[in-house]
Amino acid sequence: MDVLRVATAGSVDDGKSTLIGRLLYETKSITQDKLDAIERASQRKGIDFLDLSLLTDGLIAEREQGITIDVAHIYFNTPKRKFIIADSPGHVEYTRNMVTGASKSEASLILIDARKGIVEQTYRHYFIANLLRIPNVIVCVNKMDLVDYSQEVFNAIKKDFTALTEKLPNKHLALTIIPLSSLHGDNLTESSERMSWYEGDPLLTILEDLPVKKLLKDLPFRMPIQYVIRPRNEANHDFRGYAGRISSGEINEGDSVVVLPSGRTTKIRKIYKYDTELECATAKESITLTVEDDVDISRGDFIVRAGEETELRTNFQAYICWLNSQPLATNKTYLLQHGTLVVKSKVSSIEFVQDTASLLKIESINTLKMNEIACVSLKTGKPIAADPYDTNPPNGTFILLDEHTNNTVAVGFIGS
Amino acid sequence: MKEYLREFPRELEDEAVYIIREAASQFERPAILFSGGKDSITLVRLAQKAFYPGKVPFPLVHIDTGHNFIETIEFRDWLVSQTGMELVVGHVQDDINAKRATEETGKFSSRNTLQTTTLLRTIEEYNLDACLGGARRDEEKARAKERIFSVRDDFGQWDAKNQRPELFDYLNGRIKPGENVRVFPISNWTELDVWNYIREEKLEIPSIYFSHTREVIDRDGVLWPYSDFIYKEPSEVVVHRQVRFRTVGDMSCTAALASDASTVDQIINEIIDATVSERGSRLDDKRSEAAMETRKVIGYF
Ligand SMILES: Nc1nc2c(ncn2[C@@H]2O[C@H](COP(=O)(O)OP(=O)(O)OP(=O)(O)O)[C@@H](O)[C@H]2O)c(=O)[nH]1
Ligand SMILES: [Mg+2]
Numbered sequence: 001m002d003v004l005r006v007a008t009a010g011s012v013d014d015g016k017s018t019l020i021g022r023l024l025y026e027t028k029s030i031t032q033d034k035l036d037a038i039e040r041a042s043q044r045k046g047i048d049f050l051d052l053s054l055l056t057d058g059l060i061a062e063r064e065q066g067i068t069i070d071v072a073h074i075y076f077n078t079p080k081r082k083f084i085i086a087d088s089p090g091h092v093e094y095t096r097n098m099v100t101g102a103s104k105s106e107a108s109l110i111l112i113d114a115r116k117g118i119v120e121q122t123y124r125h126y127f128i129a130n131l132l133r134i135p136n137v138i139v140c141v142n143k144m145d146l147v148d149y150s151q152e153v154f155n156a157i158k159k160d161f162t163a164l165t166e167k168l169p170n171k172h173l174a175l176t177i178i179p180l181s182s183l184h185g186d187n188l189t190e191s192s193e194r195m196s197w198y199e200g201d202p203l204l205t206i207l208e209d210l211p212v213k214k215l216l217k218d219l220p221f222r223m224p225i226q227y228v229i230r231p232r233n234e235a236n237h238d239f240r241g242y243a244g245r246i247s248s249g250e251i252n253e254g255d256s257v258v259v260l261p262s263g264r265t266t267k268i269r270k271i272y273k274y275d276t277e278l279e280c281a282t283a284k285e286s287i288t289l290t291v292e293d294d295v296d297i298s299r300g301d302f303i304v305r306a307g308e309e310t311e312l313r314t315n316f317q318a319y320i321c322w323l324n325s326q327p328l329a330t331n332k333t334y335l336l337q338h339g340t341l342v343v344k345s346k347v348s349s350i351e352f353v354q355d356t357a358s359l360l361k362i363e364s365i366n367t368l369k370m371n372e373i374a375c376v377s378l379k380t381g382k383p384i385a386a387d388p389y390d391t392n393p394p395n396g397t398f399i400l401l402d403e404h405t406n407n408t409v410a411v412g413f414i415g416s
Numbered sequence: 417m418k419e420y421l422r423e424f425p426r427e428l429e430d431e432a433v434y435i436i437r438e439a440a441s442q443f444e445r446p447a448i449l450f451s452g453g454k455d456s457i458t459l460v461r462l463a464q465k466a467f468y469p470g471k472v473p474f475p476l477v478h479i480d481t482g483h484n485f486i487e488t489i490e491f492r493d494w495l496v497s498q499t500g501m502e503l504v505v506g507h508v509q510d511d512i513n514a515k516r517a518t519e520e521t522g523k524f525s526s527r528n529t530l531q532t533t534t535l536l537r538t539i540e541e542y543n544l545d546a547c548l549g550g551a552r553r554d555e556e557k558a559r560a561k562e563r564i565f566s567v568r569d570d571f572g573q574w575d576a577k578n579q580r581p582e583l584f585d586y587l588n589g590r591i592k593p594g595e596n597v598r599v600f601p602i603s604n605w606t607e608l609d610v611w612n613y614i615r616e617e618k619l620e621i622p623s624i625y626f627s628h629t630r631e632v633i634d635r636d637g638v639l640w641p642y643s644d645f646i647y648k649e650p651s652e653v654v655v656h657r658q659v660r661f662r663t664v665g666d667m668s669c670t671a672a673l674a675s676d677a678s679t680v681d682q683i684i685n686e687i688i689d690a691t692v693s694e695r696g697s698r699l700d701d702k703r704s705e706a707a708m709e710t711r712k713v714i715g716y717f
Contacts, residue, residue, distance in 0.1 A: 001420060001423045001425050002425070003425050003427060003428075031690065031691055031692055031693040031696065032691040032692060033691075033692045033693055033696040034693055037705070040705075041705060055557075056557075056560065058556075058557025058558050058560055058561055058709070059557075059558060059561055059576050059577075059709060060706045060709055061576075061577060069576075069577055070561050070576065070577070070579060071561070072553075072557070072560040072561055073553040073554075073560050073603070073604065074554075074560065075553070075554045075604070075606045077420060077421060078420075079418075079420045080420075082425055084604055096581045097579075097581065099581060099583065100581045100582050100583060103583045103584045104584065226434070226437045226438060226441055227437045227440055227441050227467075229467055229468075229469070229470045230470065231469050231470040231471065233471075235469070236469045236470075239469060239470075241469075241470075243437055243466070243467075244437075245430060245433075245434040245585070247585075272468070274433075274464075274465035274466075274468050275465070275468050275469075284427060284430055285430050286429075286430040286431075286433040286434050286437070286466070288468070299441055323581045337586060337588075340441070394584070394585075397583070397584050397586075399583055399586045399588070401588060401590060406588070406590035406591060406592065407580060407588075408580050408581050408582075408583070408586070408588045411581070411583045411584075
């Protein structure tokens with residue numbers, strides 16, 4: 001059974017949590033005791049209907065303020081697939097939580113309030129979805145009940161959104177636009193009679209039919225080493241296994257490989273998946289490799305196939321999204337983590353800060369505040385074996401860590 | 417019927433093994449919090465897989481309320497002897513004796529909240545910098561908000577409004593001395609995923625998960641397992657019922673479920689048809705709307 005990871009996006013109060021709650025409700029994924037609890041909580045808030053946003057807004061502070069602060073992970077199945085939904089906050093202050101949710105998803109649901117049309121957060125979130133190369137974006141024009149289910153309103157928003165996508169073209173992205181009412185359940189699991197002018201499928205059908213692109217396996221083989229398994233017991237005296245999760249591509253027994261950054265070469269002797277031996281393993285699998293020669297391999301190293309080496313980089317450009325309340329300081333040392341390798345690094349210059357609404361590139365700025373996105377030049381103390389994000393997404397990301405606070409302060413996407 | 421609910425998505429196992437290996441690499445003294453329940457049993461199996469053919473590089477830590485089901489303790493000891501893993505037990509009774517914790521009294525008293533004191537003391541005593549737990553996001557609405565690496569301060573507190581961003585597969589376990597991290601490898605599994613895994617992997621589980629005859633007190637339809645640890649009104653009667661447990665906490669906070677399910681397949685059928693959620697039988701969650709969040713904030717897992 002395949003798993004589809006979906007994240008919500010869009011401005012505050014556009015109805016993201018209500019949409020997810022309603023989807024669970026309509027697919028009968030909520031047990032009676034949870035429904036009863038929501039009914040009681042709704043009553044306490046003085047609402048005379050079931051406030052389904054309470055299904056995901058589980059923190060005390062969220063319920064008090066009626067907003068989402070951090071991502072809630074929600075699970076449900078249909079006969080077609082298993083869904084993992086990251087219901088993300090819309091408030092600009094919590095953009096880093098939205099990025100957290102979006103970074104793992106294969107589909108982004110961007111909500112728009114039909115009365116308001118495209119607003120600043122729509123631009124920002126679309127930009128982020130685009131930056132992350134999320135393969136599927138579904139634009140949900142919500143609250144259609146408040147605009148009389150009007151086709152004109154929907155078409156106007158659709159036109160605006162199409163204009164936006166033309167300004168930010170992305171050939172990898174499949175886009176769908178759908179009119180909805182999360183509150184009343186229109187076009188969620190069944191086609192709405194109140195919008196018979198809409199010819200597409202209801203949202204759930206769209207989600208069930210989205211192709212999960214298995215492109216990762218067609219990319220060159222990349223595996224960051226997590227851990228070296230050395231049992232040192234009698235039965236496995238000489239066993240030395242290199243454990244990790246394949247980030248892209250496939251590997252076969254007998255393949256010639258290169259260890260990066262050292263450049264040493266060897267051959268794959270055996271591939272283990274836990275206690276079983278495999279001839280071949282593929283992207284996303286957690287495996288253990290043994291090799292023919294006695295070469296030095298440890299955590300932080302990469303194994304790639306011979307002839308498919310990445311360029312080793314110490315100076316490069318990248319888009320970064322700043323995630324911390326302490327602004328970026330250029331020429332301060334941060335730790336950069338790529339795969340399992342952690343190296344010292346500095347942002348040597350900010351090329352430009354990206355205005356996500358106007359799409360203008362603002363130059364001559366020397367700091368970056370929380371939630372801002374910029375193109376920067378970095379240098380690292382040791383080389384990293386990364387690919388450009390565009391050609392190999394799983395091997396084209398990194399995070400920046402603050403040595404003093406230990407916080408994750410930025411996420412980066414390596415440029416070509 | 418509903419065959420699609422009976423299949424375990426293997427990518428969840430790959431993800432869990434990745435997380436467990438990160439924990440082993442990033443921390444100096446990690447441990448598995450072992451409750452004797454199905455989720456921690458699953459965790460032990462995943463850890464064995466993660467380090468095969470090597471040994472699991474961390475001990476099991478059991479926080480013993482003293483009010484456990486005998487079957488759970490027997491199972492725990494059996495598992496320890498089977499796996500050769502080290503076992504550390506933190507006794508809630510020790511904290512009560514030392515006056516670090518005060519026993520609750522009355523009809524609904526439980527040692528569940530006291531566990532946190534003992535957990536934090538054990539973490540300190542053994543200098544643990546990470547605890548791997550079997551908590552899942554689908555269990556409860558506050559748990560749905562958890563990160564996979566959840567950083568806790570000197571007092572074990574969870575700052576829900578200020579969690580570290582967790583991007584792609586990156587797990588940042590860097591901490592200062594005194595802080596520790598709760599690691600949740602099966603965050604993205606559901607109750608059914610766990611049961612399907614138990615079936616596919618043929619894992620042994622404590623007998624109380626299966627239907628058996630037990631003495632219970634029926635309080636407004638909630639079946640409380642009768643034991644020395646439970647307060648009984650003179651007017652209440654103890655009856656025999658055919659029951660099983662859906663989650664295993666300690667005896668004072670886990671209600672029984674009337675059930676005839678005596679195989680894993682039958683349990684899976686029962687869960688597919690259930691109209692009550694897993695933690696619907698957890699009396700510790702029913703104390704208030706935000707009972708779980710409140711406990712997590714002060715150091716629960
Ligand atoms: N009339 C109408 N109201 C809706 C609809 N969807 C959501 N709402 C209402 O809009 C308000 C905000 O809904 P939420 O689901 O909390 O919005 P959100 O997008 O999750 O907000 P944040 O997570 O805080 O960004 C609530 O009062 C909902 O009841 C809809 O389709 N029609
Ligand atoms: Mg919300």
